[in-house]
Amino acid sequence: MQHVRSTARFPLMALGLLALLTALWGGLVRLGWAWPVPLPTLIVAHGPLMVCGFLGTLIGVERAVALGALWPYGAPLLSAAGVVALLAGLPAAPLMALGSLGLVAVSAVVVHRQCGLATVTMALGALLWVGGNGLWLVGWPLAQVVPWWSGFLVLTIAGERLELSRVLRLSGLPHGLFVLAVSLWLAGLLLLLTVFTPGVRVTGVGMVALAWWLLQYDVARRTVRQTGFTRFMAVCVLSGSGWLGVGGALTWHFAGSVAGPSYDAMLHAVFVGFVLAMLFGHGPLVFPAILGRALTPYHPALYGPLVLLHASLLLRVLGDLLGWWPGRQGGGLLNALAVLLFLFILAGVLRRGRSSLGWREAPSSLGVSQPPV
Numbered sequence: 001m002q003h004v005r006s007t008a009r010f011p012l013m014a015l016g017l018l019a020l021l022t023a024l025w026g027g028l029v030r031l032g033w034a035w036p037v038p039l040p041t042l043i044v045a046h047g048p049l050m051v052c053g054f055l056g057t058l059i060g061v062e063r064a065v066a067l068g069a070l071w072p073y074g075a076p077l078l079s080a081a082g083v084v085a086l087l088a089g090l091p092a093a094p095l096m097a098l099g100s101l102g103l104v105a106v107s108a109v110v111v112h113r114q115c116g117l118a119t120v121t122m123a124l125g126a127l128l129w130v131g132g133n134g135l136w137l138v139g140w141p142l143a144q145v146v147p148w149w150s151g152f153l154v155l156t157i158a159g160e161r162l163e164l165s166r167v168l169r170l171s172g173l174p175h176g177l178f179v180l181a182v183s184l185w186l187a188g189l190l191l192l193l194t195v196f197t198p199g200v201r202v203t204g205v206g207m208v209a210l211a212w213w214l215l216q217y218d219v220a221r222r223t224v225r226q227t228g229f230t231r232f233m234a235v236c237v238l239s240g241s242g243w244l245g246v247g248g249a250l251t252w253h254f255a256g257s258v259a260g261p262s263y264d265a266m267l268h269a270v271f272v273g274f275v276l277a278m279l280f281g282h283g284p285l286v287f288p289a290i291l292g293r294a295l296t297p298y299h300p301a302l303y304g305p306l307v308l309l310h311a312s313l314l315l316r317v318l319g320d321l322l323g324w325w326p327g328r329q330g331g332g333l334l335n336a337l338a339v340l341l342f343l344f345i346l347a348g349v350l351r352r353g354r355s356s357l358g359w360r361e362a363p364s365s366l367g368v369s370q371p372p373v
């Protein structure tokens with residue numbers, strides 16, 4: 001059974017990676033790079049491939065590894081099958097909807113085992129993925145589905161950060177403020193079902209509130225004074241949270257936008273600035289956990305892709321807001337290169353099995369180790 005579980009991870013991760021690479025290609029073509037489009041569906045499938053195909057599958061595998069049973073692999077199996085359907089131009093929403101329901105079931109088990117604000121927040125994130133996929137399934141335009149998907153990713157990450165910050169023993173006021181920020185976001189999502197623009201605007205306020213919370217209370221504020229991987233992770237969290245705040249302000253300002261440069265800026269401040277920076281920060285913990293390696297790979301070269309990611313996103317967002325096409329297109333291309341560079345460095349360090357810190361603590365409920373504070 002153990003053998004089946006560990007071999008199941010590799011094809012699932014390979015399909016997740018395929019989703020990432022094809023989504024990057026499709027996104028760049030959408031930005032105006034006149035490159036060949038080998039599959040006609042690649043351009044419209046960019047958002048679903050990124051959110052459901054790549055990140056949905058990655059999160060599903062991470063949870064399945066943490067639970068240590070075979071059945072939780074059903075969720076990433078369905079979203080990985082959704083990647084194949086997306087690339088083949090077949091209806092993928094039913095598979096993604098089933099996959100997200102699977103993640104809700106897995107999250108329910110996690111909450112049952114360890115009920116707390118962190119696990120409940122992650123379960124709420126999974127529910128938002130179901131909500132978004134449900135809207136996609138019944139034919140809502142993607143622009144109206146996207147705020148739900150954004151909620152899925154941000155609440156999943158926020159829940160993980162809360163879990164990793166448990167060493168601070170937060171309670172009372174910090175927990176109350178966290179609940180308030182998440183509630184604002186949820187209220188916005190419910191509102192946009194009936195009145196789109198005001199609803200999206202409220203989600204923007206929720207984003208700013210959550211960004212402020214992370215900058216104020218996350219353990220990264222302390223761990224940034226440490227060295228090695230611990231500091232790198234904290235820099236990712238703090239810089240990513242800054243982008244979440246920018247994304248919230250842009251979402252407030254451009255709430256009614258459903259395409260074009262303003263839409264691009266408000267979406268990718270969150271998806272690239274927050275979500276990818278968090279992936280860079282947590283990837284060196286998550287990937288070895290998934291691949292069954294004990295060490296946390298770290299090399300200072302990891303700062304290279306992080307700096308490139310933030311600088312190129314700034315270029316892209318400025319290009320979007322000022323109508324400066326070369327900035328927008330060049331920034332998008334460098335965003336994609338930052339992702340590839342990150343994967344390249346991480347793979348190299350993982351292969352050498354190098355660890356600057358060498359801490360090998362027991363995995364948390366999420367399957368990742370806790371950095372020393």
Ligand code: HEM
Pocket residue numbers: 024026027028030031044046047048050051055142143146149258259260261263264267268271272275276332333335336339
């Ligand atoms: C890193 C390079 C990326 C590039 C070059 C890129 C490019 C684009 C472009 C050009 C659009 C269309 C915006 C418009 O209407 O003008 C778009 C939409 C979108 N992107 Fe990205 N993107 C990238 C990363 C991401 C990431 C990391 C995510 C998710 C985590 C993501 C999710 C989405 C979603 C959900 C949409 C909306 C889909 C739709 O309305 O059809 N993107 N992207």
